[in-house]
Amino acid sequence: MDDLLAQEMEQALAGLSENDMLGIIPEKKALPKVKGDGHTRTGTIIRVQGGDVMVEFGPKSQGVCPLNQFESAPEPGTVMDFAVERLDAFEGLLILSRIGMRTKPQWDNLQVGQIVDARCVGMNQGGLDMEVAHHRAFMPAGQVDIRSVPDISIFLGEKLQCMIIEMRKERGRMVLSRKAALAQTRRENQQKTLADIQTGQILEATIMSLQPFGAFADIGG
Template identity: 30%
Template structure:
């Protein structure tokens, strides 16, 4: 019976399980995941970028079990890793289908920005923010918007996204819609965008 119990407990490790919050102490949540031992998770792991954690005793949450029991007899669990696992599974399917993914730009880093994709953090290169260079990215920060995943490497925990690709796709669709409406002989107002020796671009 002891051996069977140990096998069952080991099966929990490196998996995402549901647990119940039994107490909230200062800056940690005490969570029972059904292992006869409880684990403690910092409240900050339950918060979203720019948003505080919203938890109550009795809430059911999903956590990642790193170890069934540590030297103190507690389960070593993580909400952050659970969110990351969930997000990676979802994003891999999105990447395979070449679909858009929603995210929020929440920080500026060297060479670009970091984007929260609902649990996984991606890198947005500065060249992929917009079609034209962006001087002030402030208005783009902390608002939900679509991105295109350019590259994923789970082993390295690396995701690269583009906002520019979405803008280019939308502009191409708009151009196609306008072209469909144009007919020879139509009279339309336009804006002169450039003048050259051989003519004007309107």
């Protein structure tokens, strides 16, 4: 991590507790103890929501299973057996998998430098609360975009492609940067454009600025 990014993160995290950084809200009631490690429970599918299948085990117990573990979208009301992986304490949901389709926990597959899909689930004084594969993460305000964003609340509820810039698995901490992901995409586009461009080729371009000596144009890279 470079010195500028480290300084920016230090400023963003100043005064925040570990709970604040992860967007964890103190629970109003105790959550039930859950036996994980593949413990089997029978539940009823209540709906398909995006890439998730919501499952009900009782009036106060629900879980979520990835839709990609089903051959086709299951119908609400279908009763099935699931393996309980763990409890997501923030959402109060059981994280489930289909029997016989358990995979290595996604947390173990995540690493610094990886580009991931992250959902913005909240804000705090230093940045955005994010969620990656049902794990909490934090994105400093200065890492939201390449350009300054006056009101980062516009990203609430949005799914964003971000780069993991810090991970402390033993503490369950993950820090993200959309700015770094955008910069990487820009570099890749520049390299592709320079590799494909030829002398005499006619290109469409967007004029970015005018100077006495000429114009700066964006040709898509």
